[in-house]
Amino acid sequence: MMPAYFFAHGAPSIVLENNGYTALLKSFKEQTPKPKAIVLFSAHWEQAVQTVGAAPVYSTIYDFSGFQDELYQMTYPAEGKRQLSEDIQALFAEHGISSVLDEERGLDHGAWAVLKLLYPDADIPVIALSVNRHLNNEQQYEIGKALAALREQDVLLIGSGGTVHNLRRLNWQSEGIDEWAESFDNWLQSKLEAWDLPALFNYREQAPFAQEAVPTNEHFIPLLLAMGSGDKLRQASLIHRSYQFGNLSLSCWKFN
Secondary structure, three states: OOOEEEEEOOOHHHHHOOOHHHHHHHHHHHHOOOOOEEEEEEEEEEOOOEEEEOOOEOOEOOOOOOOOHHHHHOOOOOEOOHHHHHHHHHHHHHOOOOEEEEOOOOEOHHHHHHHHHHOOOOOOOEEEEEEOOOOOHHHHHHHHHHOHHHHOOOEEEEEEEOOOOOHHHOOOOOOOEOHHHHHHHHHHHHHHHOOOHHHHHOHHHHOOOHHHHOOOHHHOHHHHHHHHOOOOOOOEEEEEEEEEOEOEEEEEEEEO
16 A cells, blocks of 8 residues: 655745755655655645646746746646546545546646656656635544545655744744744654544644744644545554754655
8 A cells, every 4th residue: 555645835935955854755656655646735735625737738927026036937747647536526426525637737746746756757647635724623533535546547646735833933044943833743753653543633732842843834734634544554654854944844644
């Protein structure tokens, strides 16, 4: 069974950087069997109804401003896979989850910046999936769980977001790690490794510095979505964790 992964996508400029985290992403394809397709939830695609990408070829969305000119020249023309999009809709329907297809929307930077590091040739079909911040955490987990069968078909499921993602608290000159950010991530690690769903579903009340780490939940949701797809074996492994700008968490979690 293909593992599922959560990747923090950091700032859009991550695709231009050379550090321990980007080295991990660039080496990923050498360490992982090539998937038949990639299904990716991005924190930057929010919809009130679960939406499934169905574009024949994805355009590249530059949903940011003020970054290097080079970023605005990058493209990631991945192809879609209509049959897989429809199969995903069927899986959602089996689990009582309403969904719609979107044949127009391209890939936002939460998707293409990660994918360009993982698979720079854009030679694997991609299905982009939206997130909905208004669902509760158990519902997020159930959405991921609904897609578990895809992993048995050599489909790579990815959640792209960030565990500590508070743009107002970033220190662009800092080379250290803010204690509050590390404290939250340490708590999160312990609960993920123990697969402690009651604690994770109530992280806002139980985790230290949860309000600082997750001021809004759209970047945290993809972690629960990826985790949900691993409900059968319930094995979580932290592959990497580092920080930029004092508290922007760059983490990778693997769910078997």
